[in-house]
Amino acid sequence: MKSLENVLDNIKRYRERLIDLLIKMISIPTISPAGDYYEEFINFMKDHLEREGFDIDIIRVPQDYVDKNVPREGVGKPRFIMIARYGDKKNIILHFNGHYDVVPGGPGWSVTDPFKPVVREERVYGRGSTDMKGGIASVIHAVSNMTRYLEENGYGVEIALVPDEEIGGRTGSEYLVSTGRVGSRYVIIAEPSGLERIYIGHKGSVWGRIIVKGKTAHGSTPWLGVNAFEKAVELAYEIINKIIPETIKIKSSYEYDLPEGNTATLMLGGFLKGGEKTNQVPGEVIFSFDRRVIVEEKASKVYEELKRKIFDIAKTKNIDIDIEIEQISEPVLVDPESLIFKVIENAGEKILGKRPRKIVCIGGLDMRFYAEKNYEVATYGPGAIGTAHAPDEYVEIKDLVKASEIYTLIIDELAKKISRT
Incomplete structure (x- = not known):
């Protein structure tokens, strides 16, 4: 039987495979929308x-x-x-999730x-690199080095x-969860929480x-x-000076990524x-608005209140407007x-020497789609979160390797705990 120690050794020994995979993924500009x-x-x-021995299922969204x-x-x-999927499809221990789309490159890069x-x-x-092909690469590196271990123990793992x-x-x-093709009730989204933190939730948006409608003329x-x-x-101008100051006074009682992150926010002009x-x-x-919703609020209610305030200002100032909603996420x-x-805390402590802290993400995550269907879902992955969406985005190679080690221990401990219940 291939021991866990051998798996962990190989994760470090073959780290160049991890780096090579990540470089190839980044080179494909999968920009949304x-x-x-x-x-x-x-x-x-x-x-x-497929070369690594995975069974592949591709879903084309209608x-x-x-x-x-x-x-x-x-x-x-x-x-x-x-x-x-790798291993026993009838005994999928853990479902990993990673998004492969990225934001545009943008200006200001120097490296x-x-x-x-x-x-x-x-x-x-x-x-x-951080958001979030690095997390995908770490997951794949972990599972690829566990193939014999999974086979010998009769476990299965899937990566979406x-x-x-x-x-x-x-x-x-959301579409994936709606199809019922998630093979385990336990889910880890490999978004860049940073290895010393686990996301227990996230803001809505x-x-x-x-x-804004006008009339053309020469x-x-x-x-x-x-x-x-x-x-x-x-x-x-009116939104910036009236609605935004009201918004940032709304505070959450939970710990977030950054001390400033425990407030509601409103940002204009991303588009x-x-x-x-x-x-x-x-x-x-046309200009956009991005209102972030703390966990104590309801996004649907926030939208109705924000829409009313914007239309009230427009009416007072005799400005003809419409509002198109892009998304409302609770x-x-x-x-x-x-x-x-x-399980994540235990595995993290073994590799890092301390237990990761449980906090709320200031951004939005896909974990809501799993939570709504009662999956046990956490978000945990490598990354320099301050560089996500920014120029010169990067990820530390040591964090990629440690993430793979931690994912390996998570799979092992979770499998053993499930088999005893």
Whole structure:
């Protein structure tokens, strides 16, 4: 029988395989919401995992469902979910989840281009290195080194690779959970919590776009038009000075990633579009809002209150607007004393020398889709969370390796505890 000690030794010995896989994944620019290169990524992962002995199941999300649940930029683009299984399919001990979509590269990179990953000073740089292709690579590295161990003990593990977490997850994890193809009641999402922390929940969100309507006219006769840009600036000014100060006074009693993260927030302008030509009065301007919802709030109620306040300001200022909602995601808080957390804490302590802290994530996660269906779900994975979505995103190689070691111990302990019940 291949001992756990041998598995852990091989995880460290063959770390270059982990790094190589991550570099290849980052090199495929799986940017959401456009959905470009999703199929290329899935084909690459299928080939790689089949060579490792995994059984592969690929789900193509129905296009009509996709088109109803993605922003305009993603309409018409296919979405794919992969489930990779190793071992006894009738005895799946643990279901791992990882999203393969990433945010755009953006400006400001100095170490490398976003999708030309490099290794510098024991870090892998590139878009998605932390959020969250690093976590996917660590999971695969762990399971790939446990294949004989799983076979000899009659255990199975599955890994779900999903799209579109960065735009709400409805065409990824939500659709997967709705199909009933999750093989275990125990779930770990390998998002970058950092190895010293476990997410027991996350904030909710309300995303939308405000469409400010004007009237086009020639630039030389602006009095004949209604300048939608000026109206948008006026509306945004009122939101910034009235609604945002009210929002940040709403505080949570739970510990979050950052001390400042225990408040509700409202951010404008992540998406901005307007105007067609320098010498034309803009007839429409669109800007987004991103309201983050603490675990004590209800996102649906937050949306109704926010919409009312924005429309009240627009009416007072004689600004013609519509609001398009992108997503309403409720916050999640799961039982931190459930078995999945105890197993993660035990495994983390063995590798790190201390038990990971249980906190709430300031962002949104796909764990809500599993929690809503009563799976025991935790979010735990490697990453330099402060670099996610930022220029020069990176992940520490030592954290990737330690994550693989911890995942190995989690699988072993969870299997033993389940078999005794």
